[in-house]
Amino acid sequence: MIVPARQFGTLIGLLALCAILWILTPHFMSVSNLLNVAEQTSINAIVAVGMTFVILSGGIDLSVGSIVALSGVVLGTSLQAGHSLAVALPLSLAVGLLCGLANGALVSWGGLPPFIVTLGTMSIARGAALLFTEGRPVSGFDPSFRVLATGRVGFIPAPVIETTVVYAAAHFVLARTTFGRYVYAIGGNEEATRLSGVSVRFHKTMIYGVSGLMSALAAVILTARLNSAQPIAGMMYELDAIAATVIGGTSLMGGDGTLAGTLVGALIMGVLRNGLNLLGVSSFLQQIVIGAVIVVAVLIDTVLKRKNRT
Amino acid sequence: MTWNDMKKTIALVLTAAALSASCNRGATGNAGTSKPTVALVLKTLNHPFFVDMRRGAQEAADRLGVTLQVQAAEREIDVEKQMQIVENMIQTGIQALCITPSGSREIVSALVKAKDAKVPIVVVDTRVDAKAAADAGVRPETFVGSDNYEGGKLAGEYLIRVTGGKARVGILEGIPGHETGDSRMRGFRDAVKGSPGITIVASQPANWERDQGFNVFQNMLQAHQDIDSVFACSDLMALGAIEAIAAAGKTGRIRVIGFDALDDAKKAIAAGTMEASVAQFPSEMGRAAVESAVKVIRGETVPPDIKVKLELVTKDNVK
Numbered sequence: 001m002i003v004p005a006r007q008f009g010t011l012i013g014l015l016a017l018c019a020i021l022w023i024l025t026p027h028f029m030s031v032s033n034l035l036n037v038a039e040q041t042s043i044n045a046i047v048a049v050g051m052t053f054v055i056l057s058g059g060i061d062l063s064v065g066s067i068v069a070l071s072g073v074v075l076g077t078s079l080q081a082g083h084s085l086a087v088a089l090p091l092s093l094a095v096g097l098l099c100g101l102a103n104g105a106l107v108s109w110g111g112l113p114p115f116i117v118t119l120g121t122m123s124i125a126r127g128a129a130l131l132f133t134e135g136r137p138v139s140g141f142d143p144s145f146r147v148l149a150t151g152r153v154g155f156i157p158a159p160v161i162e163t164t165v166v167y168a169a170a171h172f173v174l175a176r177t178t179f180g181r182y183v184y185a186i187g188g189n190e191e192a193t194r195l196s197g198v199s200v201r202f203h204k205t206m207i208y209g210v211s212g213l214m215s216a217l218a219a220v221i222l223t224a225r226l227n228s229a230q231p232i233a234g235m236m237y238e239l240d241a242i243a244a245t246v247i248g249g250t251s252l253m254g255g256d257g258t259l260a261g262t263l264v265g266a267l268i269m270g271v272l273r274n275g276l277n278l279l280g281v282s283s284f285l286q287q288i289v290i291g292a293v294i295v296v297a298v299l300i301d302t303v304l305k306r307k308n309r310t
Numbered sequence: 311m312t313w314n315d316m317k318k319t320i321a322l323v324l325t326a327a328a329l330s331a332s333c334n335r336g337a338t339g340n341a342g343t344s345k346p347t348v349a350l351v352l353k354t355l356n357h358p359f360f361v362d363m364r365r366g367a368q369e370a371a372d373r374l375g376v377t378l379q380v381q382a383a384e385r386e387i388d389v390e391k392q393m394q395i396v397e398n399m400i401q402t403g404i405q406a407l408c409i410t411p412s413g414s415r416e417i418v419s420a421l422v423k424a425k426d427a428k429v430p431i432v433v434v435d436t437r438v439d440a441k442a443a444a445d446a447g448v449r450p451e452t453f454v455g456s457d458n459y460e461g462g463k464l465a466g467e468y469l470i471r472v473t474g475g476k477a478r479v480g481i482l483e484g485i486p487g488h489e490t491g492d493s494r495m496r497g498f499r500d501a502v503k504g505s506p507g508i509t510i511v512a513s514q515p516a517n518w519e520r521d522q523g524f525n526v527f528q529n530m531l532q533a534h535q536d537i538d539s540v541f542a543c544s545d546l547m548a549l550g551a552i553e554a555i556a557a558a559g560k561t562g563r564i565r566v567i568g569f570d571a572l573d574d575a576k577k578a579i580a581a582g583t584m585e586a587s588v589a590q591f592p593s594e595m596g597r598a599a600v601e602s603a604v605k606v607i608r609g610e611t612v613p614p615d616i617k618v619k620l621e622l623v624t625k626d627n628v629k
Contacts, residue, residue: 025402027401027402027403030401032401033398033401036397036398036401039397040394040397043390134486135485135486135487135515136486136487137413137415137416137487139415139416139439139442140415140442140445150419222390225390225393225419226389226390226393226413226416226419227415227416227418227419227442228389228413228415228416230389230413230416232387232485233389233390235385235387235388236385273394273398274394274398274401277381277394277395277398277399277402278398278401278402280379280381280402282355282380283355283381283382283383283384284355287384
């Protein structure tokens with residue numbers, strides 16, 4: 001199921017990219033810049049964890065960006081209403097989780113295509129976030145909350161540590177628990193999994209729940225980072241998360257891929273954006289380069305897969 | 311990844327690092343000339359306003375012999391992306407940062423990083439929230455921009471003049487919570503407040519966008535058949551509204567006043583489909599921003615507020 005060679009392909013890609021940037025600009029390979037990249041990547045990387053679960057199970061989740069916005073404004077509003085973080089944080093995570101569970105329930109029990117369900121949720125959650133805040137950003141939080149994004153442990157930014165913890169936990173779930181096995185099994189062959197007595201519906205619902213929860217976690221960091229919860233936040237995050245996942249070698253057909261790959265994929269996106277900024281590349285050209293990298297990464301992946309098969 | 315894979319990974323990372331270290335030795339020397347670098351971080355580059363601003367800034371940079379680095383997010387509202395750009399630009403060792411904030415409060419977090427890196431800040435076009443900046447200890451060197459409130463007022467006063475103080479107005483707002491749009495709208499509302507004959511029948515955000523201006527105004531027309539005037543907080547939204555008016559077959563019967571005096575808007579004014587637009591001078595802003603940044607780099611003082619002129623463009627003075 002896990003083909004190490006392919007994950008290494010992505011990792012080599014990342015290292016090659018770093019090496020090229022090292023040669024092209026003196027500003028890239030410094031501790032402060034690398035930490036900078038890691039910090040900037042954290043939000044996309046966390047959203048991509050959920051996306052990886054969903055894509056591994058053969059689905060797709062377009063609603064992640066809107067869930068980021070909705071959980072963010074719930075968090076921001078309850079903090080501003082004077083609730084402590086101990087109340088606001090679980091509340092906003094619960095909102096994300098519930099959105100995800102609703103997606104999952106509609107996909108599994110409703111029998112609807114994930115693309116359609118999450119497209120609907122994308123609009124519903126966005127609308128809810130706008131309605132809830134009357135379209136205005138909620139800003140200005142206590143420093144004790146903001147340390148979640150601005151704090152440092154030693155010299156390592158807090159978001160980097162949070163991302164590491166999330167990846168470690170998610171990796172454990174995916175690789176060491178039966179739930180994790182079922183994620184792969186459902187994506188590999190849903191019918192066979194069902195026939196072997198696994199409650200596919202229950203597990204699928206949970207998978208989308210994980211995705212919603214990850215979006216809510218990302219919202220916490222985003223809100224703390226910007227010192228503001230915006231109802232228009234997180235637009236197009238779904239595309240960045242899907243890109244990180246597929247660059248990381250996860251098959252859109254499901255059943256095949258790793259979180260390590262996704263992390264490397266997210267880092268490639270982050271390093272690329274950072275490097276292109278450092279090089280002063282025009283922002284239009286940047287979009288072309290990023291698009292090309294996505295296509296080339298998946299192309300290499302497909303070619304390697306074909307080779308492995310023959 | 312298994313432990314074995316992990317070991318291989320670590321080995322690979324080290325090898326690659328060693329390899330690239332050895333081939334990098336000679337490369338750091340070509341960091342370029344000693345010309346100071348000024349960064350101009352815009353909201354976006356897919357809007358003629360910012361393209362003009364960039365042009366003005368580039369001309370000033372060329373004249374003053376500084377290197378200008380222009381970066382912008384893909385979408386105007388993407389504060390997080392703008393923050394990343396600021397963080398990345400700081401890494402390149404820029405000497406000054408000129409920025410048009412995508413969010414008045416949100417951008418403060420990024421400006422704190424500039425402050426920590428001792429990079430002077432010139433704020434352009436959209437103000438930074440004064441309280442949020444003060445709380446974070448961020449003190450921009452100067453603000454370069456037009457007074458959006460005055461611009462909105464200019465538009466409101468003009469409407470009173472041409473209608474004789476009798477109108478039913480629909481307002482197209484910018485993104486809610488944005489200082490620029492809010493000020494323009496406040497200025498407009500304050501100007502017409504004293505005229506009892508002028509009623510604002512609807513006011514809805516169309517998020518600065520042309521297609522949303524079209525849709526929102528089409529909906530407004532459905533709900534309020536008697537609207538005879540529109541104030542749009544930007545020309546793109548005004549141009550969208552003009553299309554909606556044309557689609558409803560009401561061209562010429564509804565006055566449209568916009569903001570920005572974009573080329574397309576000037577054409578519409580000349581053609582008579584649009585009444586007026588408040589002209590800002592973005593290239594002037596770009597020029598003044600770079601000039602101020604250079605002054606700050608040279609240790610000269612700059613005024614805290616640099617006002618760029620505003621002008622109402624109507625069919626009488628449209629070029």
